[in-house]
Amino acid sequence: MSNLINIETKNINGELIQTVNARDLYAFLESKQDFSTWIKKNEFQIMDSLKI
Numbered sequence: 001m002s003n004l005i006n007i008e009t010k011n012i013n014g015e016l017i018q019t020v021n022a023r024d025l026y027a028f029l030e031s032k033q034d035f036s037t038w039i040k041k042n043e044f045q046i047m048d049s050l051k052i
Helices: 023-028 035-050
Strands: 007-012 015-019
Touching: 023 035
Parallel strands: none
Antiparallel strands: 007 015
16 A cells, blocks of 8 residues: 655654655645745644644
8 A cells, every 4th residue: 555645754852753744745735825835834733743
């Protein structure tokens, strides 16, 4: 089975975390906003979901 978005495992502060590229996620979601606006509006929700 292939992933819709490439998921990578990264070592962040000694913990293995599954990550995705923000631009890949943006493209997958087919946002109508330009990327810079989209990431500014969503960065806190993204970071909160990762508990960073």
